[in-house]
Amino acid sequence: MAHEGEVRDELARLRARTADVTAVVAASVDGLVLAADPPVEDAEGIAALTAAALGVGLRLADTTGRGAFRELLVHGESGYVATYAAGIGCVLTVLAGPRVNVGRLHMEARRAGARVAELLDGAAVRLEDS
16 A cells, blocks of 8 residues: 555554554555554454444435534443544544543544545545556
């Protein structure tokens, strides 16, 4: 994947900027792992479940007239799983503990998603132009 190292670096910066974030997985919208920080034991399973959740999120946003998908947040007893749009073909799934500052999580993950989108969507456009 073009820019894999840069995407992984952005995921690491997200973890460093947000206390209690334990892992971040960048995946394609069809469930393929693009990068993870740190390496996650079940990244493939997380990416596949993210694709399934994304499908539900897209359908729910559309059905309720809320516009294009932006993010999905699941709050469990032991923490959070948050998924953020990152351009046209990628999503970030962030795993965080129960004490994470959710506002900070949203701010930093949206920023990281925008940067990943720049990297990946820009690479896709350059490939199409060749």
